[in-house]
Amino acid sequence: MPSALRKSPCEPVTAPREAPDLRPVEGKAADEELALLAKAVGHPARVQILRLLARRESCVCGDIVDELPLAQSTVSQHLEVLRGAGLVRGDIDGPRVCYCVEPRAMRRLKALVGSL
Amino acid sequence: MPSALRKSPCEPVTAPREAPDLRPVEGKAADEELALLAKAVGHPARVQILRLLARRESCVCGDIVDELPLAQSTVSQHLEVLRGAGLVRGDIDGPRVCYCVEPRAMRRLKALVGSL
DNA sequence: CCGTCAAATCGTCAACATGCGATAAGCGAC
DNA sequence: GTCGCTTATCGCATGTTGACGATTTGACGG
Numbered sequence: 001m002p003s004a005l006r007k008s009p010c011e012p013v014t015a016p017r018e019a020p021d022l023r024p025v026e027g028k029a030a031d032e033e034l035a036l037l038a039k040a041v042g043h044p045a046r047v048q049i050l051r052l053l054a055r056r057e058s059c060v061c062g063d064i065v066d067e068l069p070l071a072q073s074t075v076s077q078h079l080e081v082l083r084g085a086g087l088v089r090g091d092i093d094g095p096r097v098c099y100c101v102e103p104r105a106m107r108r109l110k111a112l113v114g115s116l
Numbered sequence: 117m118p119s120a121l122r123k124s125p126c127e128p129v130t131a132p133r134e135a136p137d138l139r140p141v142e143g144k145a146a147d148e149e150l151a152l153l154a155k156a157v158g159h160p161a162r163v164q165i166l167r168l169l170a171r172r173e174s175c176v177c178g179d180i181v182d183e184l185p186l187a188q189s190t191v192s193q194h195l196e197v198l199r200g201a202g203l204v205r206g207d208i209d210g211p212r213v214c215y216c217v218e219p220r221a222m223r224r225l226k227a228l229v230g231s232l
Numbered sequence: 233c234c235g236t237c238a239a240a241t242c243g244t245c246a247a248c249a250t251g252c253g254a255t256a257a258g259c260g261a262c
Numbered sequence: 263g264t265c266g267c268t269t270a271t272c273g274c275a276t277g278t279t280g281a282c283g284a285t286t287t288g289a290c291g292g
Contacts, residue, residue, distance in 0.1 A: 026167065028160075031160050031163040031164050031167070032160045032163075034157065034163050035157065035158050035159050035160040035162070035163050036158075038154040038155070038157035038158040038163075039154070039155070039158030039159070040158075041150065041151065041154035041158075041229075041232075042151055042152075042154040042155030042156075042157075042158045043151050043155070043279090043280085044144075044147050044148045044151040045280095046151070047147040047148075047150050047151050047154075047232075048147050050232055051142070051147070051232065054232060060238085061238075061239060061240095062237095062238065062239080065239095070280095070281080070282095071281075071282055071283075072238090072239075072240095073239090073240080073241080073242095073281085073282070073283075073284090074280070074281055074282070075239095076239065076240055076241085077240095077241095077279090077280075077281085078280090079239095079240095080240085080241095081279095090239095092239095092288090092289085094238090094289065094290065095236090095237060095238050095239080095288075095289045095290060096237095096238060096239080096289095097238080097239060097240090106232060109229060109232075110229055110230060110232075113157075113225060113226055113229045114226060116157075116163075116166055116167065116170060116222060116225075116226075159249090159250085176268090177268075177269060177270095178267095178268065178269080181269095186251080186252095187251075187252055187253075188268090188269075188270095189251085189252070189253075189254090189269090189270080189271080189272095190250075190251055190252070192269065192270055192271085193249095193250080193251085193270090193271095194250095195269095195270095196270085196271095197249095206269095208258090208259085208269095210259060210260065210268090211258070211259045211260065211266090211267060211268050211269080212259095212267090212268060212269080213268080213269060213270090
């Protein structure tokens, strides 16, 4: 652990109470949405990134690069995939970018998988 | 619904009580497992197939082909992907093959996704 | 303004995914 | 055996993914 409590521009892990997602979990649109999300998760490096972000042990892109045995450009691409799927958000923090999971998308993914 | 209650060589939808999965939901192996499963789910046609099988509206390969706007060979390939990931099982039933979801793998997938 | 550091983007390449038609293989019925 | 039906596999074309190094962009600090 880097330090006891590190302030960061990202949202707190525990969301402050959000409205439930009313979109259907079945049907063609839901199928495509699930496929899109699952595809984004469908790579070990991206799973690892999601876990890192969920645990908040890393948030800044560079830290993630250090954790993974991949080049910086490759990590950036994986982050872009996750961002494209809406699973992750990147907040610009000076010269750095702080990535964090998008809790709503994660809940959505869990709901869709749960509907299987 | 095709008929009231259709007998099939597949297992009942409600599993007869299985031991819980003791494998960890984190770590490198779990990450790779999740990535593998998610990758298999990461295609709309395969999501649709999983839903069809879960609802038991189709079980035989040919029925699935009829439901999807895809060629028979393509559906067969998707089924093979799902089978390779362990999400689906194919029981030979005379000249046909009856596919059904593998409840254990589905539970495993849900557990892994839930661990995110 | 410039350096400097972080991150994204570009260019390239090998590997894989996806689709199809065509063909092979397996199983029952006859 | 052989026919017919069902499913799997093959071969191929096309597009996407994943990896890397190299380069560009962006944001401070001086």
